[in-house]
Amino acid sequence: MTTKLIAERGFWGLSMQDVADGCGLTVPGMLHHVGSKDSLLVAVLEYRDEEDAKSLAQKLGMPVNQFWAEEPARITLPKVCSALVARNAEQPEIVRLFAVLEAESLAPGHPAHTYFKARQRRTLDQFTALAGEVAGARELAAQVVAMMDGLQIQWLREPETVDLVSAWEAAAARLFA
Amino acid sequence: MTTKLIAERGFWGLSMQDVADGCGLTVPGMLHHVGSKDSLLVAVLEYRDEEDAKSLAQKLGMPVNQFWAEEPARITLPKVCSALVARNAEQPEIVRLFAVLEAESLAPGHPAHTYFKARQRRTLDQFTALAGEVAGARELAAQVVAMMDGLQIQWLREPETVDLVSAWEAAAARLFA
DNA sequence: GTCTATAGGACGATAGAC
DNA sequence: GTCTATCGTCCTATAGAC
Secondary structure (H helix, E strand, O other): OHHHHHHHHOOOOOOHHHHHHHHOOOHHHHHHHHOOHHHHHHHHHHHHHHHHHHHHHHHHOOOOOOOOOOOOOOOOHHHHHHHHHHHHHOOHHHHHHHHHHHHHOOOOOOOOHHHHHHHHHHHHHHHHHHHOOOOOHHHHHHHHHHHHHHHHHHHHHOOOOOOHHHHHHHHHHHHOO | OHHHHHHHHOOOOOOHHHHHHHHOOOHHHHHHHHOOHHHHHHHHHHHHHHHHHHHHHHHHOOOOOOOOOOOOOOOOHHHHHHHHHHHHHOOHHHHHHHHHHHHHOOOOOOOOHHHHHHHHHHHHHHHHHHHOOOOOHHHHHHHHHHHHHHHHHHHHHOOOOOOHHHHHHHHHHHHOO
Protein backbone atom coordinates (compact mmCIF):
# COMPACT_ATOMS: atom_id res chain seq x y z
CA MET A 1 0.00 0.00 0.00
CA THR A 2 2.82 2.31 0.87
CA THR A 3 4.29 1.56 -2.51
CA LYS A 4 1.45 3.16 -4.39
CA LEU A 5 1.51 6.34 -2.35
CA ILE A 6 5.26 6.82 -2.59
CA ALA A 7 5.02 6.26 -6.31
CA GLU A 8 2.55 9.12 -6.53
CA ARG A 9 4.17 11.58 -4.18
CA GLY A 10 7.78 10.54 -3.77
CA PHE A 11 9.34 10.24 -0.37
CA TRP A 12 9.45 13.93 0.41
CA GLY A 13 5.80 14.34 -0.52
CA LEU A 14 4.62 11.28 1.34
CA SER A 15 2.65 11.75 4.54
CA MET A 16 2.35 9.14 7.23
CA GLN A 17 -1.27 10.19 7.57
CA ASP A 18 -2.06 8.99 4.07
CA VAL A 19 -0.15 5.75 4.54
CA ALA A 20 -1.99 5.02 7.77
CA ASP A 21 -5.34 5.72 6.15
CA GLY A 22 -4.45 3.40 3.31
CA CYS A 23 -3.66 0.66 5.82
CA GLY A 24 -6.82 1.29 7.86
CA LEU A 25 -4.78 2.33 10.88
CA THR A 26 -4.11 5.52 12.75
CA VAL A 27 -0.78 7.25 12.47
CA PRO A 28 0.71 6.15 15.82
CA GLY A 29 -0.63 2.68 15.19
CA MET A 30 1.55 2.22 12.16
CA LEU A 31 4.54 4.09 13.55
CA HIS A 32 4.58 1.45 16.26
CA HIS A 33 5.31 -1.10 13.53
CA VAL A 34 7.58 0.72 11.12
CA GLY A 35 9.49 2.85 13.63
CA SER A 36 9.90 5.95 11.51
CA LYS A 37 9.37 7.32 8.04
CA ASP A 38 12.95 6.61 6.98
CA SER A 39 12.86 2.98 8.03
CA LEU A 40 9.54 2.59 6.25
CA LEU A 41 11.22 3.69 3.06
CA VAL A 42 14.10 1.26 3.17
CA ALA A 43 11.77 -1.55 4.24
CA VAL A 44 9.65 -0.99 1.15
CA LEU A 45 12.69 -0.89 -1.12
CA GLU A 46 14.25 -4.03 0.26
CA TYR A 47 10.95 -5.86 0.17
CA ARG A 48 10.47 -5.02 -3.50
CA ASP A 49 14.00 -6.07 -4.37
CA GLU A 50 13.44 -9.43 -2.71
CA GLU A 51 10.13 -10.00 -4.47
CA ASP A 52 11.62 -9.05 -7.81
CA ALA A 53 14.60 -11.33 -7.35
CA LYS A 54 12.26 -14.21 -6.57
CA SER A 55 10.06 -13.53 -9.56
CA LEU A 56 13.02 -13.13 -11.86
CA ALA A 57 14.65 -16.36 -10.71
CA GLN A 58 11.40 -18.17 -11.23
CA LYS A 59 10.95 -16.78 -14.72
CA LEU A 60 14.43 -17.93 -15.63
CA GLY A 61 14.10 -21.27 -13.87
CA MET A 62 17.03 -20.64 -11.58
CA PRO A 63 17.52 -20.73 -7.82
CA VAL A 64 17.29 -17.30 -6.23
CA ASN A 65 20.45 -15.20 -6.09
CA GLN A 66 22.38 -17.47 -8.41
CA PHE A 67 21.07 -16.53 -11.81
CA TRP A 68 23.95 -14.24 -12.58
CA ALA A 69 26.79 -16.20 -11.06
CA GLU A 70 26.73 -19.40 -13.06
CA GLU A 71 25.94 -20.95 -16.40
CA PRO A 72 26.98 -17.91 -18.39
CA ALA A 73 25.97 -19.60 -21.60
CA ARG A 74 22.42 -20.53 -20.70
CA ILE A 75 21.49 -17.33 -18.87
CA THR A 76 22.44 -14.41 -21.07
CA LEU A 77 22.02 -10.68 -20.57
CA PRO A 78 19.28 -10.35 -23.22
CA LYS A 79 17.25 -13.07 -21.53
CA VAL A 80 17.57 -11.50 -18.10
CA CYS A 81 16.56 -8.13 -19.51
CA SER A 82 13.50 -9.55 -21.24
CA ALA A 83 12.40 -11.20 -18.01
CA LEU A 84 13.00 -7.98 -16.07
CA VAL A 85 11.04 -5.89 -18.55
CA ALA A 86 8.18 -8.37 -18.58
CA ARG A 87 8.08 -8.28 -14.80
CA ASN A 88 8.15 -4.48 -14.69
CA ALA A 89 5.42 -4.15 -17.31
CA GLU A 90 3.09 -5.92 -14.89
CA GLN A 91 3.52 -3.43 -12.06
CA PRO A 92 3.69 0.17 -13.21
CA GLU A 93 3.17 1.57 -9.73
CA ILE A 94 6.24 -0.11 -8.30
CA VAL A 95 8.29 0.90 -11.30
CA ARG A 96 7.20 4.47 -10.74
CA LEU A 97 8.18 4.20 -7.08
CA PHE A 98 11.69 3.25 -8.08
CA ALA A 99 11.83 5.88 -10.81
CA VAL A 100 10.84 8.64 -8.40
CA LEU A 101 13.15 7.49 -5.62
CA GLU A 102 16.00 6.88 -8.04
CA ALA A 103 15.89 10.55 -8.98
CA GLU A 104 15.09 11.94 -5.54
CA SER A 105 17.87 9.93 -3.95
CA LEU A 106 20.48 11.63 -6.14
CA ALA A 107 20.62 14.28 -3.42
CA PRO A 108 23.30 13.31 -0.86
CA GLY A 109 21.01 13.89 2.14
CA HIS A 110 18.20 11.65 0.95
CA PRO A 111 17.33 8.65 3.18
CA ALA A 112 17.77 6.27 0.26
CA HIS A 113 20.93 7.85 -1.14
CA THR A 114 23.35 5.13 -0.10
CA TYR A 115 20.84 2.41 -0.87
CA PHE A 116 20.53 3.45 -4.51
CA LYS A 117 24.23 4.00 -4.90
CA ALA A 118 24.91 0.45 -3.78
CA ARG A 119 22.06 -0.80 -5.92
CA GLN A 120 23.45 0.83 -9.05
CA ARG A 121 26.89 -0.65 -8.46
CA ARG A 122 25.45 -4.11 -7.85
CA THR A 123 23.28 -4.02 -10.95
CA LEU A 124 26.17 -2.85 -13.10
CA ASP A 125 28.40 -5.61 -11.75
CA GLN A 126 25.80 -8.28 -12.38
CA PHE A 127 25.03 -7.08 -15.90
CA THR A 128 28.72 -6.83 -16.71
CA ALA A 129 29.23 -10.41 -15.64
CA LEU A 130 26.24 -11.48 -17.71
CA ALA A 131 27.52 -9.66 -20.76
CA GLY A 132 30.35 -12.16 -20.91
CA GLU A 133 33.92 -11.77 -22.04
CA VAL A 134 33.29 -9.35 -24.85
CA ALA A 135 35.29 -6.14 -24.99
CA GLY A 136 33.41 -3.22 -23.49
CA ALA A 137 31.18 -5.43 -21.38
CA ARG A 138 30.84 -2.81 -18.68
CA GLU A 139 29.98 -0.12 -21.20
CA LEU A 140 27.30 -2.33 -22.65
CA ALA A 141 25.95 -3.06 -19.18
CA ALA A 142 25.71 0.65 -18.39
CA GLN A 143 23.92 1.31 -21.66
CA VAL A 144 21.46 -1.48 -21.05
CA VAL A 145 20.64 -0.14 -17.59
CA ALA A 146 20.29 3.38 -18.94
CA MET A 147 18.03 2.28 -21.77
CA MET A 148 15.75 0.32 -19.48
CA ASP A 149 15.43 3.22 -17.04
CA GLY A 150 14.80 5.72 -19.80
CA LEU A 151 12.20 3.66 -21.63
CA GLN A 152 10.39 3.07 -18.36
CA ILE A 153 10.04 6.80 -17.84
CA GLN A 154 8.56 7.27 -21.30
CA TRP A 155 6.22 4.36 -20.71
CA LEU A 156 5.04 5.67 -17.34
CA ARG A 157 4.43 9.12 -18.79
CA GLU A 158 2.23 7.84 -21.62
CA PRO A 159 1.09 4.30 -20.86
CA GLU A 160 -1.60 4.53 -23.56
CA THR A 161 0.92 5.35 -26.28
CA VAL A 162 4.03 3.42 -25.27
CA ASP A 163 4.21 -0.34 -24.86
CA LEU A 164 7.14 -1.14 -22.60
CA VAL A 165 7.80 -4.67 -23.84
CA SER A 166 7.86 -3.89 -27.54
CA ALA A 167 9.82 -0.68 -26.96
CA TRP A 168 12.43 -2.70 -25.10
CA GLU A 169 12.60 -5.40 -27.74
CA ALA A 170 13.29 -2.80 -30.41
CA ALA A 171 16.00 -1.27 -28.23
CA ALA A 172 17.52 -4.66 -27.42
CA ALA A 173 17.75 -5.47 -31.11
CA ARG A 174 19.95 -2.40 -31.54
CA LEU A 175 21.96 -2.77 -28.35
CA PHE A 176 22.75 -6.45 -28.75
CA ALA A 177 23.33 -6.35 -32.49
CA MET B 1 19.41 29.75 -6.97
CA THR B 2 16.07 28.04 -6.96
CA THR B 3 17.45 25.56 -9.44
CA LYS B 4 20.02 24.22 -7.05
CA LEU B 5 17.57 23.76 -4.22
CA ILE B 6 14.96 22.00 -6.33
CA ALA B 7 17.66 19.74 -7.68
CA GLU B 8 18.50 18.73 -4.14
CA ARG B 9 15.05 18.37 -2.70
CA GLY B 10 12.65 18.02 -5.61
CA PHE B 11 9.55 20.12 -5.79
CA TRP B 12 7.69 18.41 -2.97
CA GLY B 13 10.67 18.76 -0.68
CA LEU B 14 11.38 22.36 -1.57
CA SER B 15 10.50 25.03 0.96
CA MET B 16 9.91 28.64 0.07
CA GLN B 17 11.80 29.52 3.22
CA ASP B 18 14.99 28.04 1.83
CA VAL B 19 14.52 29.69 -1.54
CA ALA B 20 13.93 33.05 0.09
CA ASP B 21 17.04 32.64 2.25
CA GLY B 22 19.05 31.77 -0.83
CA CYS B 23 17.85 34.95 -2.50
CA GLY B 24 18.45 37.11 0.57
CA LEU B 25 14.75 37.88 0.92
CA THR B 26 11.96 36.98 3.28
CA VAL B 27 9.25 34.56 2.28
CA PRO B 28 6.47 37.08 1.53
CA GLY B 29 9.02 39.26 -0.22
CA MET B 30 9.67 36.65 -2.84
CA LEU B 31 6.07 35.44 -3.05
CA HIS B 32 5.26 38.95 -4.17
CA HIS B 33 7.43 38.30 -7.21
CA VAL B 34 6.77 34.69 -8.09
CA GLY B 35 3.12 34.52 -7.09
CA SER B 36 3.09 30.99 -5.74
CA LYS B 37 5.19 27.89 -5.42
CA ASP B 38 3.66 26.30 -8.50
CA SER B 39 4.34 29.26 -10.74
CA LEU B 40 7.89 29.41 -9.44
CA LEU B 41 8.37 25.86 -10.64
CA VAL B 42 7.14 26.41 -14.18
CA ALA B 43 9.06 29.67 -14.41
CA VAL B 44 12.29 27.85 -13.58
CA LEU B 45 11.57 25.10 -16.09
CA GLU B 46 10.73 27.43 -18.93
CA TYR B 47 13.72 29.62 -18.19
CA ARG B 48 16.05 26.63 -18.38
CA ASP B 49 14.52 25.41 -21.61
CA GLU B 50 15.03 28.81 -23.18
CA GLU B 51 18.63 29.04 -22.02
CA ASP B 52 19.38 25.55 -23.27
CA ALA B 53 17.79 26.23 -26.65
CA LYS B 54 19.94 29.33 -27.02
CA SER B 55 23.12 27.54 -26.05
CA LEU B 56 22.36 24.62 -28.30
CA ALA B 57 21.62 26.79 -31.29
CA GLN B 58 24.86 28.65 -30.72
CA LYS B 59 26.88 25.45 -30.45
CA LEU B 60 25.43 24.27 -33.74
CA GLY B 61 25.74 27.64 -35.41
CA MET B 62 22.03 27.86 -36.13
CA PRO B 63 19.34 30.46 -35.41
CA VAL B 64 17.30 29.65 -32.34
CA ASN B 65 14.29 27.39 -32.75
CA GLN B 66 15.18 26.43 -36.28
CA PHE B 67 17.90 23.86 -35.81
CA TRP B 68 15.56 20.93 -36.17
CA ALA B 69 13.34 22.21 -38.93
CA GLU B 70 15.76 22.67 -41.77
CA GLU B 71 18.95 21.47 -43.38
CA PRO B 72 18.43 17.86 -42.43
CA ALA B 73 21.73 16.90 -43.96
CA ARG B 74 23.97 19.35 -42.14
CA ILE B 75 22.37 19.10 -38.70
CA THR B 76 22.03 15.43 -37.85
CA LEU B 77 20.71 13.71 -34.76
CA PRO B 78 24.17 12.57 -33.59
CA LYS B 79 25.47 16.12 -33.79
CA VAL B 80 22.56 17.55 -31.83
CA CYS B 81 22.96 14.86 -29.19
CA SER B 82 26.66 15.54 -28.79
CA ALA B 83 25.98 19.23 -28.34
CA LEU B 84 23.23 18.48 -25.83
CA VAL B 85 25.41 16.13 -23.83
CA ALA B 86 28.29 18.59 -23.82
CA ARG B 87 25.95 21.30 -22.57
CA ASN B 88 24.52 19.06 -19.85
CA ALA B 89 27.93 17.92 -18.66
CA GLU B 90 28.65 21.54 -17.76
CA GLN B 91 25.70 21.95 -15.41
CA PRO B 92 25.05 18.89 -13.25
CA GLU B 93 22.74 20.73 -10.90
CA ILE B 94 20.29 21.71 -13.61
CA VAL B 95 20.40 18.22 -15.06
CA ARG B 96 19.55 16.87 -11.64
CA LEU B 97 16.67 19.33 -11.36
CA PHE B 98 15.19 17.95 -14.55
CA ALA B 99 15.90 14.36 -13.55
CA VAL B 100 14.10 14.78 -10.24
CA LEU B 101 11.16 16.66 -11.69
CA GLU B 102 10.91 14.30 -14.63
CA ALA B 103 10.28 11.45 -12.20
CA GLU B 104 8.19 13.37 -9.68
CA SER B 105 5.96 14.75 -12.42
CA LEU B 106 4.94 11.24 -13.46
CA ALA B 107 2.19 11.56 -10.83
CA PRO B 108 -0.92 13.03 -12.48
CA GLY B 109 -1.42 15.66 -9.75
CA HIS B 110 2.06 17.12 -9.94
CA PRO B 111 2.31 20.83 -10.88
CA ALA B 112 4.67 20.00 -13.74
CA HIS B 113 2.79 16.95 -15.01
CA THR B 114 1.42 18.50 -18.18
CA TYR B 115 4.60 20.45 -18.78
CA PHE B 116 6.74 17.31 -18.91
CA LYS B 117 4.21 15.40 -20.94
CA ALA B 118 4.28 18.12 -23.60
CA ARG B 119 8.06 18.30 -23.34
CA GLN B 120 8.47 14.59 -23.97
CA ARG B 121 6.21 14.72 -27.02
CA ARG B 122 8.05 17.74 -28.41
CA THR B 123 11.48 16.20 -27.91
CA LEU B 124 10.41 12.94 -29.51
CA ASP B 125 8.97 14.78 -32.51
CA GLN B 126 12.11 16.85 -32.98
CA PHE B 127 14.43 13.87 -32.68
CA THR B 128 12.28 11.83 -35.03
CA ALA B 129 12.49 14.58 -37.63
CA LEU B 130 16.26 14.79 -37.14
CA ALA B 131 16.65 11.04 -37.54
CA GLY B 132 15.62 11.46 -41.14
CA GLU B 133 13.70 9.16 -43.42
CA VAL B 134 15.10 5.89 -42.13
CA ALA B 135 12.67 3.18 -41.12
CA GLY B 136 12.02 3.15 -37.40
CA ALA B 137 13.01 6.78 -36.97
CA ARG B 138 10.63 7.27 -34.08
CA GLU B 139 11.88 4.15 -32.34
CA LEU B 140 15.43 5.37 -32.68
CA ALA B 141 14.44 8.78 -31.33
CA ALA B 142 12.81 7.20 -28.28
CA GLN B 143 15.88 5.07 -27.64
CA VAL B 144 18.18 8.05 -27.93
CA VAL B 145 16.13 10.02 -25.42
CA ALA B 146 15.98 7.04 -23.07
CA MET B 147 19.71 6.46 -23.29
CA MET B 148 20.55 10.09 -22.59
CA ASP B 149 18.24 10.21 -19.58
CA GLY B 150 19.53 6.93 -18.19
CA LEU B 151 23.20 7.77 -18.59
CA GLN B 152 22.61 11.11 -16.91
CA ILE B 153 21.22 9.36 -13.85
CA GLN B 154 24.27 7.12 -13.59
CA TRP B 155 26.55 10.10 -14.06
CA LEU B 156 24.78 12.14 -11.37
CA ARG B 157 24.92 9.25 -8.94
CA GLU B 158 28.67 8.72 -9.32
CA PRO B 159 30.23 11.81 -10.90
CA GLU B 160 33.71 10.66 -9.86
CA THR B 161 33.39 7.35 -11.66
CA VAL B 162 31.24 8.14 -14.69
CA ASP B 163 32.18 10.63 -17.40
CA LEU B 164 29.02 11.72 -19.15
CA VAL B 165 30.56 12.71 -22.47
CA SER B 166 32.57 9.55 -23.02
CA ALA B 167 29.71 7.37 -21.78
CA TRP B 168 27.43 9.00 -24.33
CA GLU B 169 29.93 8.66 -27.16
CA ALA B 170 30.20 4.94 -26.51
CA ALA B 171 26.43 4.65 -26.47
CA ALA B 172 26.05 6.74 -29.60
CA ALA B 173 28.48 4.48 -31.42
CA ARG B 174 26.17 1.57 -30.73
CA LEU B 175 22.88 3.40 -31.32
CA PHE B 176 23.86 5.03 -34.59
CA ALA B 177 25.77 2.07 -35.98
C1' DG C 1 -0.92 -3.89 19.39
C1' DT C 2 -4.01 -0.18 18.66
C1' DC C 3 -6.08 3.66 20.25
C1' DT C 4 -6.76 9.16 21.93
C1' DA C 5 -4.49 13.20 22.81
C1' DT C 6 -1.08 16.29 22.08
C1' DA C 7 3.38 18.13 21.66
C1' DG C 8 6.38 20.84 18.69
C1' DG C 9 7.52 22.48 14.12
C1' DA C 10 7.47 23.69 9.30
C1' DC C 11 4.77 24.70 5.65
C1' DG C 12 2.29 28.01 1.99
C1' DA C 13 -0.16 31.99 1.79
C1' DT C 14 -2.46 36.49 3.21
C1' DA C 15 -3.10 41.19 5.39
C1' DG C 16 -1.50 45.47 6.08
C1' DA C 17 2.21 48.92 7.46
C1' DC C 18 6.15 51.34 5.51
C1' DG D 1 8.76 46.26 -3.39
C1' DT D 2 9.95 44.61 1.02
C1' DC D 3 8.96 44.12 5.51
C1' DT D 4 6.42 42.13 10.28
C1' DA D 5 2.87 39.55 11.98
C1' DT D 6 -0.18 35.98 11.72
C1' DC D 7 -3.56 32.50 10.14
C1' DG D 8 -4.70 27.78 9.29
C1' DT D 9 -3.00 23.46 7.82
C1' DC D 10 -0.18 19.80 7.60
C1' DC D 11 3.60 17.16 9.29
C1' DT D 12 6.49 13.45 12.36
C1' DA D 13 6.81 11.72 16.65
C1' DT D 14 5.82 10.80 21.65
C1' DA D 15 3.06 9.78 25.99
C1' DG D 16 -0.01 7.07 28.09
C1' DA D 17 -4.67 4.61 28.48
C1' DC D 18 -6.93 0.32 27.01
